[in-house]
Amino acid sequence: MKPKGWKDLAPGAVVLEGGSAVNFKTGSWRAFRPVWKEENCIQCLFCWLYCPDMAIKVKDGKRAEFDYDFCKGCGICALECPGKKGKKAIEMVEEGK
Amino acid sequence: MATGLTLKELSKKEDRLTHGHRMCSGCGAPTVVKMVLLATDYPVIASNATGCLEVSTCISEYTAWKIPWIHTAFENAAATLSGVETMYRSLKKRGMIDKEIKFIAFGGDGGTYDIGLQSLSGAMERGHDMIYICYDNGAYMNTGIQRSSATPLGADTTTCPAGSVIPGKLRSRKDLTKIMAAHNIPYAAQASPSHWMDLMKKVKKAHEIKGPKFMNILSPCNRGWRSKTNDSITLSKLAVNSCYWPLYEIEDGVTKITYTPKEKVPVAEFMKPQGRFKHLFAPENEWLLKAVQEEVDKEWEKLQKEAKCG
Ligand code: SF4
Ligand code: SF4
Numbered sequence: 155m156k157p158k159g160w161k162d163l164a165p166g167a168v169v170l171e172g173g174s175a176v177n178f179k180t181g182s183w184r185a186f187r188p189v190w191k192e193e194n195c196i197q198c199l200f201c202w203l204y205c206p207d208m209a210i211k212v213k214d215g216k217r218a219e220f221d222y223d224f225c226k227g228c229g230i231c232a233l234e235c236p237g238k239k240g241k242k243a244i245e246m247v248e249e250g251k
Numbered sequence: 252m253a254t255g256l257t258l259k260e261l262s263k264k265e266d267r268l269t270h271g272h273r274m275c276s277g278c279g280a281p282t283v284v285k286m287v288l289l290a291t292d293y294p295v296i297a298s299n300a301t302g303c304l305e306v307s308t309c310i311s312e313y314t315a316w317k318i319p320w321i322h323t324a325f326e327n328a329a330a331t332l333s334g335v336e337t338m339y340r341s342l343k344k345r346g347m348i349d350k351e352i353k354f355i356a357f358g359g360d361g362g363t364y365d366i367g368l369q370s371l372s373g374a375m376e377r378g379h380d381m382i383y384i385c386y387d388n389g390a391y392m393n394t395g396i397q398r399s400s401a402t403p404l405g406a407d408t409t410t411c412p413a414g415s416v417i418p419g420k421l422r423s424r425k426d427l428t429k430i431m432a433a434h435n436i437p438y439a440a441q442a443s444p445s446h447w448m449d450l451m452k453k454v455k456k457a458h459e460i461k462g463p464k465f466m467n468i469l470s471p472c473n474r475g476w477r478s479k480t481n482d483s484i485t486l487s488k489l490a491v492n493s494c495y496w497p498l499y500e501i502e503d504g505v506t507k508i509t510y511t512p513k514e515k516v517p518v519a520e521f522m523k524p525q526g527r528f529k530h531l532f533a534p535e536n537e538w539l540l541k542a543v544q545e546e547v548d549k550e551w552e553k554l555q556k557e558a559k560c561g
């Protein structure tokens with residue numbers, strides 16, 4: 155989004171486009187990257203529920219990939235993931251490695 | 252399921268708080284808001300007191316809210332929303348609007364326990380049809396971890412720093428949920444994001460009750476709690492299981508504990524992973540750690556008695 159001058163703003167600086175934050179990517183904040191291992195996933199969707207950044211995509215009620223444009227790498231999903239037979243379906247890997 | 256509260260079904264709903272917000276990595280507050288909005292099956296208008304949630308979800312032209320959302324000052328989230336709700340009732344009466352719209356005010360503990368308490372009390376007493384939701388992280392985190400009246404006993408903050416003079420905060424937190432219930436409002440409740448079903452059921456119930464409702468929701472803050480970025484759910488679970496943060500509701504004056512831990516864990520288990528309580532584990536501060544446990548036990552017993560009396 156191009157920055158606007160004060161004359162371009164709506165009166166009262168009201169933001170007219172709901173959810174415009176989707177244009178602001180936060181993925182570069184990440185130091186650790188969560189990696190999804192589908193074979194260990196039991197589709198419980200806890201990761202989707204607990205993600206503070208709405209960075210886990212779900213399609214038709216099924217877990218899909220991470221949205222790396224927005225994931226800040228907090229690791230909550232990996233910690234809460236029950237996985238299958240003690241094997242986690244999410245692993246945190248250092249970025250750049 | 253009769254409640255419609257399966258994650259599979261919930262995941263099909265639109266995000267009404269979107270990504271791209273700038274809350275810290277691993278913050279508990281966006282998850283709290285997400286759960287509240289997922290449990291809201293109505294068009295909803297929100298006001299937001301100054302605090303992390305407010306300043307980080309709407310920066311300049313970037314808003315993470317997909318609902319009408321009003322940025323208020325620290326002290327007047329409840330007052331602002333009272334006005335909006337009154338206008339809505341008036342428009343409805345005059346036949347200019349027929350939609351069923353719900354109203355939610357969000358505030359942190361600074362904006363709720365302290366600075367906004369007067370306007371909150373007023374809105375509740377006047378009986379506005381709204382839910383006020385406090386996301387309680389136990390200090391003024393946004394401005395750099397200053398103590399609030401929600402800061403727990405013994406916690407280290409920048410305005411009650413643990414050191415050779417004092418061992419952190421020497422006062423207990425005030426029991427806001429009970430204070431709100433003492434307004435004789437139809438519904439006051441306490442919830443935690445670790446117990447999402449309980450939280451969502453409470454929100455759903457609150458929406459169906461006419462009049463002023465209050466919910467106090469624990470909201471871990473890894474910056475101020477000096478904990479890891481991945482532990483907001485784990486810590487809120489420990490808060491519940493230690494009875495530091497009991498889950499209960501007070502409906503028309505009747506207290507009900509909505510979740511009793513199978514095994515009540517020592518409050519130290521909740522405190523240990525948090526740097527703000529680190530000093531309490533030094534031998535010279537043992538007395539304070541003991542005092543915290545005694546206080547938790549006392550409050551839990553009191554709550555159980557209240558629940559028995561109905
Ligand atoms: S928490 Fe783990 S097992 Fe559950 S849906 Fe997510 S990745 Fe799959
Ligand atoms: S300071 Fe704490 S409450 Fe504020 S955004 Fe960061 S983690 Fe969340």
